[in-house]
Amino acid sequence: MVFGARAARAQVVPSSPETLSIGDWQLAPVVEVRVRGEYRHDLDAVERVIAVERARLGLDLTHGPLEARVVVQDARALDLTVGDSFVGGSPVQALTGAYEAWVEAHTSSVHPSFVRVGRQPITWGEGRLLGEADWSPSGRSLDAVRARLAIDAVAVEALAATVDAPSRNFFATEVYATLLGARFQWALDPLFAVELYGLARLGYYNPPAAMSFNGAVQGQTLTGAARLHGERSSWTWGVEGAYQFGRTDRVARPGGLYFTGRRAAWAAAAHVSRTFDGAVWTPTLGIGAAYATGDDGGKTYRAFDPLLPDVHTWHGMMDLFAWSNEEEVSARLSAVPWNDGLVGVEYRYARMPQPGGDAWRSGYLVTIGSAQGNTSAALGHEVDAWLRWAPWTNVSLDGGYSAFFVGAGARAILTADAFPEVTHVAHFAYLQARYAF
Numbered sequence: 001m002v003f004g005a006r007a008a009r010a011q012v013v014p015s016s017p018e019t020l021s022i023g024d025w026q027l028a029p030v031v032e033v034r035v036r037g038e039y040r041h042d043l044d045a046v047e048r049v050i051a052v053e054r055a056r057l058g059l060d061l062t063h064g065p066l067e068a069r070v071v072v073q074d075a076r077a078l079d080l081t082v083g084d085s086f087v088g089g090s091p092v093q094a095l096t097g098a099y100e101a102w103v104e105a106h107t108s109s110v111h112p113s114f115v116r117v118g119r120q121p122i123t124w125g126e127g128r129l130l131g132e133a134d135w136s137p138s139g140r141s142l143d144a145v146r147a148r149l150a151i152d153a154v155a156v157e158a159l160a161a162t163v164d165a166p167s168r169n170f171f172a173t174e175v176y177a178t179l180l181g182a183r184f185q186w187a188l189d190p191l192f193a194v195e196l197y198g199l200a201r202l203g204y205y206n207p208p209a210a211m212s213f214n215g216a217v218q219g220q221t222l223t224g225a226a227r228l229h230g231e232r233s234s235w236t237w238g239v240e241g242a243y244q245f246g247r248t249d250r251v252a253r254p255g256g257l258y259f260t261g262r263r264a265a266w267a268a269a270a271h272v273s274r275t276f277d278g279a280v281w282t283p284t285l286g287i288g289a290a291y292a293t294g295d296d297g298g299k300t301y302r303a304f305d306p307l308l309p310d311v312h313t314w315h316g317m318m319d320l321f322a323w324s325n326e327e328e329v330s331a332r333l334s335a336v337p338w339n340d341g342l343v344g345v346e347y348r349y350a351r352m353p354q355p356g357g358d359a360w361r362s363g364y365l366v367t368i369g370s371a372q373g374n375t376s377a378a379l380g381h382e383v384d385a386w387l388r389w390a391p392w393t394n395v396s397l398d399g400g401y402s403a404f405f406v407g408a409g410a411r412a413i414l415t416a417d418a419f420p421e422v423t424h425v426a427h428f429a430y431l432q433a434r435y436a437f
Helices: 408-416
Strands: 020-022 025-041 047-063 066-079 093-106 114-120 142-151 154-164 175-189 192-203 219-232 235-253 257-275 284-292 326-335 341-351 367-369 378-392 395-406 425-436
Touching (some): 378 408
Antiparallel strands (some): 020 025, 025 047, 066 093, 154 175, 175 192, 235 257, 326 341
């Protein structure tokens, strides 16, 4: 989990310092190369190794109030072991195509108003419901129209986007839903800001099983959310809550049953952290908690759907949990041992509000499993540790290790899903290098 509210921003990409002037046009290259190796001793006691590669190359053009950006991406996550796909973690995929392709008209103020059309990454709130999922092999961008009006400390924004089914090629996507949204922001003080937003996902059909949320995507998912947050001096805090209603069509429930009807679900999360500037290594200490309802098998579908969330950010590095049928508490300590380094450790305990009536889902919204009649809510304990070193400008090196101590509820779910073996402790480690400007 990252303790620190994301600053409310218009998400206008800042100009790169490496610019070239051609007449009245300013041209800036966009370059990113990222490679990562991941190792897992997975929940089913199988050893798995994945190699993740991502290269982005593009150009940003600015002419007064006009801006355009095109970024082509090649992203690959390759399973280097023989066996089934991962129980948790990054999906194996290979994608090549446009990551960004948009045009924009904006004002020149400090907090600009703008209209942007085209494929673009989008984050609202803390990314719990709509995020860029940058840690994933390809990241996430949407074909969207956005309009934002900013007046001093107040801003309103509207969004209309299409959501594509996962594909191995960007040029072979298929739209399975429309996403509509509206957002209001009011920054009263650096330590106190308000964000209210609503998202409506109109699902035409259920996408492939790995992302279908048990088939609950088809239908109307209407979500209202409120976020209070702030950051000043040594304090950072945030509180976010959301309520979900609408209708779901033909959702799969444990036991092979299908349900069609209305939905009603809610979720909440909070975090606070304090940085001790005068202490050795400038430590930051934080705590957090999150809760999201699960389906109870009744006449209303009550599993909260986090829609298009970030991964690797709010629910642990192993991506074993999602903001759905989950309750957790966490504590985090990080420090700066040298000017361009960061180290940290985090502890997390996770449970299920509905251990026998709803599924356990990963950060990628993959259903890990469910056990009808399971009475143990305990998923388990996760401990994460990481190191970041930025020895040169635009270059960062990262490494991390996680251990997940499998709880009784998680063991019951994995056993019910007929895994031949269930580990007592799952392990995850990664090394990553990134160059970007």
